[in-house]
Amino acid sequence: MNKIVEKLTVILGKRSYPIKIGSGIIKEDNIFWPLKPGDQAMLVTNKTLANLLKDKVFYHLRKSGIKIDQVILSDGEQYKTLNEMEVIISALLEKKHTRDTTLIALGGGVIGDLTGFAASVYQRGVRFIQIPTTLLSQVDASVGGKTSVNHLFGKNMIGSFWQPSSVIIDVDCLKTLPYNQLVSGMAEVIKYAIIFDESFFSWLEENIETILSLDYKAISYCIKKCCELKAKLISLDEREKNFRALLNLGHTYGHAIEVHAGYGNWLHGEAISAGIVMAARTSELLGNLEKNDFKRILMLLKRTGLPIKGPKNMSAASYIPYMMRDKKVISGEIRLVLPLSIGKAEIYSNIDKNIILSAIKDSQ
Numbered sequence: 001m002n003k004i005v006e007k008l009t010v011i012l013g014k015r016s017y018p019i020k021i022g023s024g025i026i027k028e029d030n031i032f033w034p035l036k037p038g039d040q041a042m043l044v045t046n047k048t049l050a051n052l053l054k055d056k057v058f059y060h061l062r063k064s065g066i067k068i069d070q071v072i073l074s075d076g077e078q079y080k081t082l083n084e085m086e087v088i089i090s091a092l093l094e095k096k097h098t099r100d101t102t103l104i105a106l107g108g109g110v111i112g113d114l115t116g117f118a119a120s121v122y123q124r125g126v127r128f129i130q131i132p133t134t135l136l137s138q139v140d141a142s143v144g145g146k147t148s149v150n151h152l153f154g155k156n157m158i159g160s161f162w163q164p165s166s167v168i169i170d171v172d173c174l175k176t177l178p179y180n181q182l183v184s185g186m187a188e189v190i191k192y193a194i195i196f197d198e199s200f201f202s203w204l205e206e207n208i209e210t211i212l213s214l215d216y217k218a219i220s221y222c223i224k225k226c227c228e229l230k231a232k233l234i235s236l237d238e239r240e241k242n243f244r245a246l247l248n249l250g251h252t253y254g255h256a257i258e259v260h261a262g263y264g265n266w267l268h269g270e271a272i273s274a275g276i277v278m279a280a281r282t283s284e285l286l287g288n289l290e291k292n293d294f295k296r297i298l299m300l301l302k303r304t305g306l307p308i309k310g311p312k313n314m315s316a317a318s319y320i321p322y323m324m325r326d327k328k329v330i331s332g333e334i335r336l337v338l339p340l341s342i343g344k345a346e347i348y349s350n351i352d353k354n355i356i357l358s359a360i361k362d363s364q
């Protein structure tokens with residue numbers, strides 16, 4: 001039986017929105033709220049999802065009385081570009097979509113980020129709904145309203161804060177997800193545990209094999225836990241004025257790896273995993289993280305099948321120019337999210353460059 005097992009809310013006043021998590025829920029009545037019969041919408045997806053899931057979602061949208069069009073993009077991180085954004089915008093204009101239209105993102109973080117960005121600028125802003133289909137997008141990317149495209153010089157360099165009207169997480173989507181993508185998504189799950197919750201981290205240590213076997217109960221728990229943590233944080237600091245930046249743990253290094261390797265050659269979660277190790281090692285070298293905590297982080301990432309080292313052909317020095325373009329940089333100063341213990345992280349500035357370089361070298 002299809003069932004919504006959890007309904008969470010991102011509390012943002014009039015822009016508050018629900019996150020519905022369940023099995024087979026794309027088929028539920030009224031699932032596409034706030035869409036109602038007669039509304040116009042544009043489904044944005046990629047070629048892979050078009051073959052796997054699009055028809056099912058299309059059928060249920062039609063059944064719900066929605067006037068639905070579609071645009072199918074190329075698949076891959078290398079297509080998270082302004083060019084693909086224009087493909088979405090052109091499709092909206094060709095099909096005469098007006099300001100009351102709704103974009104529906106069906107896919108992973110790439111489709112979600114692109115669709116959200118297009119929604120934020122089309123005719124100065126229209127509604128959008130997230131239907132995330134990867135673990136990574138279900139635990140992180142679909143919630144919180146960070147939308148973006150990449151630039152040759154840096155990840156997510158062009159974007160906006162634009163919240164979805166609802167997030168529909170159907171855990172059944174994960175059944176077709178390639179194993180390496182499941183593993184990649186776990187990097188963000190482990191990130192949440194390191195930043196916020198020691199007992200969640202211990203639970204992950206105990207259950208990692210069960211989660212990776214796609215056990216429904218275990219995977220739903222991971223999704224719910226991460227969405228709860230993120231929803232709470234977004235409600236308090238929507239625009240990263242402050243502690244939302246904690247969600248960037250591992251990303252200053254990870255984004256450098258993604259750009260340097262060429263978009264798509266390192267999956268986002270893989271790069272973030274190596275970045276988490278670098279951040280943890282920096283913290284250990286600064287005397288802020290105990291050796292045992294560092295080891296536990298390393299072990300869990302390794303057992304998950306995630307990389308614990310950066311690319312061999314990337315020198316420590318070559319990280320720095322990318323890190324200097326990171327969005328957290330203030331007055332030319334690199335700011336890093338560093339774990340202090342498992343379950344606690346903080347944002348640091350004025351870190352000795354030699355320590356940053358040593359930590360990267362130790363993780364090569």
Ligand SMILES: NC(=O)c1ccc[n+]([C@@H]2O[C@H](COP(=O)([O-])OP(=O)(O)OC[C@H]3O[C@@H](n4cnc5c(N)ncnc54)[C@H](O)[C@@H]3O)[C@@H](O)[C@H]2O)c1
Pocket residue numbers: 046048049052075076077080107108109110111113133134135136137140141142143144145146147155156173174175176177178181184185268269
């Ligand atoms: N906005 C945010 O807050 C946020 C947070 C984290 C990551 N991100 C961004 O998300 C992106 C990574 O997202 P991702 O890991 O989902 O990658 P992705 O969107 O590229 O999806 C990974 C691959 O899985 C395929 N796929 C998706 N769902 C599938 C399914 N159910 N079955 C089979 N194949 C499926 C996709 O077609 C793609 O080939 C990065 O660009 C990253 O910067 C954004």
Ligand SMILES: O=C(O)C(=O)C[C@@H](O)[C@H](O)[C@H](O)COP(=O)(O)O
Pocket residue numbers: 140144146148155156188240244245247248251327
């Ligand atoms: O939601 C956030 O805030 C995050 O930082 C989540 C990250 O996992 C995500 O990859 C984000 O896009 C990175 O931050 P960015 O500001 O550099 O795009």
Ligand SMILES: [Zn+2]
Pocket residue numbers: 140188251268272
């Ligand atoms: Zn991320």
